[in-house]
Amino acid sequence: xxxxxxxxxxxxxxxxxxxxxxxxxxxxxxxxxxxxxxxxxxxxxxxxxxxxxxxxxxxxxxxxxxxxxxxxxxxxxxxxxxxxxxxxxxxxxxxxxxxxxxxxxxxxxxxxxxxxxxxxxxx
Numbered sequence: 001x002x003x004x005x006x007x008x009x010x011x012x013x014x015x016x017x018x019x020x021x022x023x024x025x026x027x028x029x030x031x032x033x034x035x036x037x038x039x040x041x042x043x044x045x046x047x048x049x050x051x052x053x054x055x056x057x058x059x060x061x062x063x064x065x066x067x068x069x070x071x072x073x074x075x076x077x078x079x080x081x082x083x084x085x086x087x088x089x090x091x092x093x094x095x096x097x098x099x100x101x102x103x104x105x106x107x108x109x110x111x112x113x114x115x116x117x118x119x120x121x122x123x
Contacts, residue, residue: 002026002112004096009117016086020117022079022096027112029077030054033100035107036070036081038092038119047107049081050100059107064090086121093118 008020020036031054039045049070050059058070069082079096094117097110 002098004098004112004114006094006096006114006117009094009119011120011122012086014087014121014123016121017082017084018086018119020081020083020094020096020119022081022114024077024079024096024098027077027098029074032098033107034072034079034096034098035100035110036068036079037095037097037108038090039095040089040092043092045095045108048094050107051079083119086119088121088123091119091121 003025005023006020008018010018012018033050033052035050036048037045038048047061048064049068051070051072067085071080096114099111100107101109103109
């Protein structure tokens with residue numbers, strides 16, 4: 001059974017930082033795309049950052065480029081998202097997902113999803 005478990009969310013003030021983690025189990029951790037996505041209340045889910053586990057290739061959505069960093073620890077099957085210079089508009093539920101592919105310019109075509117971790121940024 002595949003499980004993705006996120007942690008690290010919380011409440012911070014604007015300008016602060018957080019590190020999100022995603023622990024993967026029940027899945028061979030190699031050669032596919034994993035990613036972070038977010039959904040704010042009343043808004044559609046959006047791509048945040050993608051990484052190809054085999055090579056470390058990364059992609060970032062424009063709103064987070066230069067402020068967020070996606071990384072991985074392949075041996076420990078961990079996916080990370082470092083969030084810096086946080087803004088109130090970054091407030092959302094953040095989800096980890098695995099085996100993702102791009103469809104209609106959107107990466108959220110994923111086979112497995114975590115339950116999410118909440119990030120709240122106050123002004």
